Amino acid sequence: MNLDPKNYRAALANTLKQDADAGHPEWLLPIRNKALEQFLKQGFPHTKLENWRYTNLAPMSERSNASVAQPVAVSDAIVPATDSDSLMLVFINGMFSSHKSSHSATLANGVVSNMAAQLDTDGAEDWLRNSGDSDLAQLNLAMTNDGAVVQIPDNTELAETIHIIFSNTAEANVFPRVIIQLGRNAKATVVEHHISNAACVSTAITNISCGEGSRITYQKLQEEHAGSFHVAAQTIKLAKDSHCDIVNIDLGAAIARNDLRILLQGSGAAAKVNGLFLVDAERHADNHLRLEHQAPHTRSRAQYAGVMANKGHGVFNGMIHVAQTAQKTDAALNNKNLLLTPGAEIDTKPELEIYADDVKCAHGSTTGQLDAVSLFYLRSRGVPQQIARNMLVQAFALEVVQQLTSKNLREYIQNSVEQRLNELGAVIET
Amino acid sequence: MLLEVKDLHASIGGKEILKGLSLTIKAGEVHAIMGPNGSGKSTLAQILAGREGYEVTAGSVRYNGVNLLDLEPEGRAQAGLFLGFQYPVEIPGVNNVYLLKAALNARQKAAAKPEIDAVSFMRLVKEKAALMEMDQSFLSRSVNEGFSGGEKKRNEIFQMAVLEPTLAILDETDSGLDIDALKVVANGVNLQRRDDRSVLLITHYQRLLDYIEPDYVHVLANGKIIHSGDKSLALQLEAEGYDALMAKAAG
Numbered sequence: 001m002n003l004d005p006k007n008y009r010a011a012l013a014n015t016l017k018q019d020a021d022a023g024h025p026e027w028l029l030p031i032r033n034k035a036l037e038q039f040l041k042q043g044f045p046h047t048k049l050e051n052w053r054y055t056n057l058a059p060m061s062e063r064s065n066a067s068v069a070q071p072v073a074v075s076d077a078i079v080p081a082t083d084s085d086s087l088m089l090v091f092i093n094g095m096f097s098s099h100k101s102s103h104s105a106t107l108a109n110g111v112v113s114n115m116a117a118q119l120d121t122d123g124a125e126d127w128l129r130n131s132g133d134s135d136l137a138q139l140n141l142a143m144t145n146d147g148a149v150v151q152i153p154d155n156t157e158l159a160e161t162i163h164i165i166f167s168n169t170a171e172a173n174v175f176p177r178v179i180i181q182l183g184r185n186a187k188a189t190v191v192e193h194h195i196s197n198a199a200c201v202s203t204a205i206t207n208i209s210c211g212e213g214s215r216i217t218y219q220k221l222q223e224e225h226a227g228s229f230h231v232a233a234q235t236i237k238l239a240k241d242s243h244c245d246i247v248n249i250d251l252g253a254a255i256a257r258n259d260l261r262i263l264l265q266g267s268g269a270a271a272k273v274n275g276l277f278l279v280d281a282e283r284h285a286d287n288h289l290r291l292e293h294q295a296p297h298t299r300s301r302a303q304y305a306g307v308m309a310n311k312g313h314g315v316f317n318g319m320i321h322v323a324q325t326a327q328k329t330d331a332a333l334n335n336k337n338l339l340l341t342p343g344a345e346i347d348t349k350p351e352l353e354i355y356a357d358d359v360k361c362a363h364g365s366t367t368g369q370l371d372a373v374s375l376f377y378l379r380s381r382g383v384p385q386q387i388a389r390n391m392l393v394q395a396f397a398l399e400v401v402q403q404l405t406s407k408n409l410r411e412y413i414q415n416s417v418e419q420r421l422n423e424l425g426a427v428i429e430t
Numbered sequence: 431m432l433l434e435v436k437d438l439h440a441s442i443g444g445k446e447i448l449k450g451l452s453l454t455i456k457a458g459e460v461h462a463i464m465g466p467n468g469s470g471k472s473t474l475a476q477i478l479a480g481r482e483g484y485e486v487t488a489g490s491v492r493y494n495g496v497n498l499l500d501l502e503p504e505g506r507a508q509a510g511l512f513l514g515f516q517y518p519v520e521i522p523g524v525n526n527v528y529l530l531k532a533a534l535n536a537r538q539k540a541a542a543k544p545e546i547d548a549v550s551f552m553r554l555v556k557e558k559a560a561l562m563e564m565d566q567s568f569l570s571r572s573v574n575e576g577f578s579g580g581e582k583k584r585n586e587i588f589q590m591a592v593l594e595p596t597l598a599i600l601d602e603t604d605s606g607l608d609i610d611a612l613k614v615v616a617n618g619v620n621l622q623r624r625d626d627r628s629v630l631l632i633t634h635y636q637r638l639l640d641y642i643e644p645d646y647v648h649v650l651a652n653g654k655i656i657h658s659g660d661k662s663l664a665l666q667l668e669a670e671g672y673d674a675l676m677a678k679a680a681g
């Protein structure tokens with residue numbers, strides 16, 4: 001995977017020019033330069049790294065290399081419909097579209113805005129610089145054009161859902177960034193939706209910090225074009241008594257990777273995670289989850305469901321890490337997988353790293369095929385084979401889909417799953 | 431002739447279960463098949479419904495003149511066949527009513543008719559649920575999820591009432607039912623009876639036949655029908671058991 005530094009430096013030069021043209025603060029320049037150089041030194045992660053063992057990013061790095069310095073032509077973007085009362089922030093090929101977005105929320109001292117408009121505010125340097133420590137965080141920091149900033153003040157409950165849409169229409173590199181900060185006892189629901197109709201290369205970073213007693217519902221939907229590459233990482237920090245309720249759904253891209261890292265830093269913090277990935281054709285979806293229990297009396301529940309078909313390849317790695325001081329941790333992690341055809345593949349590895357001695361931790365993983373008896377039962381009532389199979393797959397995914405707070409979004413995802421299942425045709429094995 | 435089974439031989443896992451079974455059912459008739467355990471009663475039901483895993487090595491099955499064994503399970507159902515399972519499976523996540531709607535619409539589609547509209551469908555479902563004395567709450571539940579054995583059997587007959595099959599094959603529908611549930615189930619079956627519809631009851635016990643009066647009773651033993659008669663045969667079997675008849679067939 002030989003990166004051509006020339007291409008990336010040229011791309012960075014473009015980005016810096018855009019910064020200057022837009023009047024962005026000067027502190028951006030050295031940060032971006034440093035980040036790029038760090039990325040060029042590391043390069044894209046390779047399969048000799050344990051965390052990347054099953055996911056070969058060579059095709060992504062090739063495409064990234066080739067297109068990173070290309071200009072992007074904007075064409076018709078898909079903007080999924082959202083609930084009528086939601087606050088929309090729409091980005092097309094990484095650039096904010098105020099025209100397609102809804103008016104910003106009127107919050108007393110709070111912010112729901114695109115990132116570029118917030119770069120002059122206090123603390124911006126801190127939240128921008130903090131891109132986390134995932135493998136492509138530095139690349140994102142160097143190149144990110146725009147994203148969303150959500151800041152909810154103490155004791156504020158935002159009733160409307162914030163719907164952030166990253167819609168891509170070109171075979172280009174995009175670097176979406178999302179920053180969410182909840183004050184004490186704050187509450188918000190954020191949907192981060194990635195969708196594309198061209199084979200883009202997306203490197204997305206999201207950082208969420210939750211103040212004491214706050215509640216975040218965060219739902220990420222990935223429906224990139226079948227030729228796209230999508231590598232995303234989220235870092236969520238939970239202070240004392242704060243809770244996060246996470247849904248992560250991967251339906252698209254040629255190669256998709258999602259790294260979700262949750263740090264339960266204060267006692268009483270709790271995390272609930274539901275993940276779903278559907279991989280067909282020759283696609284690849286890799287979900288890494290890391291639940292770090294760093295304080296006592298913290299709780300986590302994680303359930304990921306994978307559906308693999310044709311030559312689809314799913315990867316799941318879920319780690320529960322319990323620090324020595326995290327006594328009375330209560331953690332459980334499960335991955336269930338459905339293989340619809342021979343040739344479909346899943347590599348699943350739940351892990352426990354426990355350093356405290358008074359804890360309750362469980363992990364499990366199951367892999368199977370569609371239940372032949374259930375299929376026959378449905379068919380014996382006259383339901384055609386393909387529809388019967390779809391019904392059973394939807395039932396399998398239902399536990400996760402049900403966690404989406406918006407009824408419209410649940411139906412949207414079920415339709416999206418249905419569409420992909422129909423494209424599979426009548427090929428099933430029992 | 432609604433159903434014509436001729437000299438059917440079938441195996442599973444290399445073991446022959448049906449050893450030349452013949453059976454004829456005309457439209458409007460109710461037939462009962464009784465027999466000792468392991469005789470092949472359920473195997474017959476499963477093969478008629480199209481369950482995979484069985485190998486038909488000889489014989490034929492014609493349904494309304496069509497070769498039934500050539501059809502997929504859904505094709506047989508769309509042609510009017512229904513199987514009431516002995517052990518109905520639980521399918522969490524698939525709604526009871528959603529299944530029925532899909533089944534009805536599949537049948538409409540097969541007959542080149544439009545899909546059933548939502549209002550008519552719900553009316554039909556509620557009517558049949560009331561008939562089967564089923565709680566309306568079950569409408570929002572998954573197929574057989576959390577149902578007791580008796581409730582599952584009742585659900586089978588409820589589905590049958592909604593789908594109105596021309597040939598209903600009921601595999602030990604009476605097992606696990608108390609007297610009250612049995613009466614409800616039997617009523618459901620009897621209300622279905624029409625000149626153009628037939629029922630094949632597979633049963634262990636004569637009791638069900640007190641409530642659903644058969645036109646013919648057959649004894650299935652060692653993979654074949656060894657004796658046929660009218661409803662009085664069931665009473666005879668109840669009194670004498672299968673041994674005498676089986677000895678006569680062998681000897």
